[in-house]
Amino acid sequence: MSTHTDYYETLGVSQGASEAEVKKAYRRLAMKHHPDRNNGDKASAATFQQVTEAYEVLSDQEKRARYDQVGHNAYTSMGQGGGPGQGGYADMGDIGDIFGDIFGDIFNGGGRGGSRTRAQKGRDLAYNLELSLEEAVFGSEKKISFPNETNCNSCNGTGAKNGTAFATCSTCQGAGQVHIQQGFIAMSQPCPSCKGTGKMIKERCLDCRGNGKVRRTSTVSIKIPAGVDNGDRIRLTGKGEGGSMGGPNGDLYVQIRVKPHPIFEREDNNLICDIPISFITATLGGEIEVPTIDKKVKLKIPAETQSGSTFRLRGHGVKPARHGKTGDLLCKVMVETPVKLNAKQKKSLREFDNLLSESNQAHLPKNHKWINGIKQFFSNLG
Secondary structure, eight states: OOSOOOHHHHHTOOTTOOHHHHHHHHHHHHHHHOGGGTTTOHHHHHHHHHHHHHHHHHTSHHHHHHHHHHGGGGTTTSOTTSSSSGGGOOOHHHHHHHHHHHTTTTTTSOSSSOGGGSOBOOOOEEEEEEEOHHHHHHOEEEEEEEEEEEEOTTTTTSSBGGGTOEEEOTTTTTSSEEEEEETTEEEEEEOTTTTTSSEEESSBOTTTTTSSEEEEEEEEEEEEOTTOOTTOEEEETTOSSOOBTTOOOOOEEEEEEEOOOSSOEEETTEEEEEEEEOHHHHHHOEEEEEEOSSSEEEEEEOTTOOTTOEEEETTOSOOOSSSSOOOOEEEEEEEOOOOSOOHHHHHHHHHHHHHHHTTHHHHOHHHHHHHHHHHHHHHHHO
16 A cells, blocks of 8 residues: 555444454445446555455454554565555455455356355245134144246256256366456356356256256145134245255245134134123123133123123133133123014013113113213203
8 A cells, every 4th residue: 555544444444343344344345446346447446455455454353453553564564565465465365255255246156156156045935824713723734735946857956858968068167167357356256157067958858948947836734733823924944946056945934814703803812702692681690601712611691781891711712822821712792682572572661661760870870970971061061
C-alpha cells in the first residue's frame, strides 16, 4: 500500500470487532471493489488491494496482535509496497479460503471445487393433508400420493445410458476444474462443460433423456400422531425430490388441515360444543346425556340455569401431540324456545306467565333490573 490508512478504518470495523465481523466487512468491500466488477477502474483496484491487505492482517490473530501493539511499523520491512505481503499484495495463501465464498458468483462457482462440484440435496416438497377431527385427536395412518421428480432408475440419476455411458471431459481432461486468471488473482473454477464432474455423457439415458430424473407419482404412508392440530407440519425425511450428483433426497412436509366438525370446535386442547336444553330443564334442573369425542357422558344441569352457561367436563378434550395435559370439554347450554305450540300449550304458558308476573322481581331478577334501568334512563332524559 502506498498509504498507511488504519486497517480497522479501511474495513470500517471497530478495534474490538470479532473475527466474523472482520470477515463480513471484507466480504462486502471486496465484492464491491473487485477489479473484474469495475471494468479495470484503477481506484477500485487500489481500494481492493487496501481492503485485502487489511483483512490479511486483521484475520490473523498473531498479525493482528502485533499490529495493535506497533501499528504499520510492524510490517514496513516486509515488502516493497509497505504492506504485509510481498510487493504490497496481501498473502493470497492466507485468504484463499474466503475467496472461494466471496467470488463464487464472479467465476461461475469458483473457489476450491465450487458449488457445482458438490452433491446437491433435492428440493423439499409440501403436501396439504385434510383430516377429520377424530383422526387428528386420536391419530391415524394415511397413504398419500403426489407428483415427484425422482432419480431415474435406469441410469441411477446420472443421465447416462445404463449409468455408465460416460467419456472423460475434453475441456478439463477429467479434473473437473479449469484454472483462470482474473486480474492478479489465479483461481480455479468448476469446468463449465462438465459442471465439475470431470465426465461427459457419451450416450444419454432413454428413459430420462439425460436429465437424471423422471416425473412420477410417489405414494408414501404417514403416521399421524394423536393430538395434531390445524397448521401442524410433519416432516418425512428423504421423501422429497431426488438429489443431484449423489446428493440426498429432499424432504416432504405434510401440512395438517382439520375439517370442520358437526358437533365440536377445537380451541387449543379444549373441545367446545353447544347443547340445547328445554326451558323446563333449565328452570328445574336435571341430568342430560352429552357426547364427548369418543363416548357419551352424563351432565348435571342445576336448577335455574341461564342460557349461555358453560359447564366444564375435565379431561374430555384433546391430549396434545407433543407435551402438556389433556384439555377439557366445554359444554355451552342454550335454552331452546318452544315452537309450533297448540292452543292448549299456549294457554298454559299464558297462565304460567301471569303467575310469574305476580312476583316478577323474585322470579325474573334480570328482567326486573333491566326495566328499572330503562325507567331511570328516560327519567334522566326528562
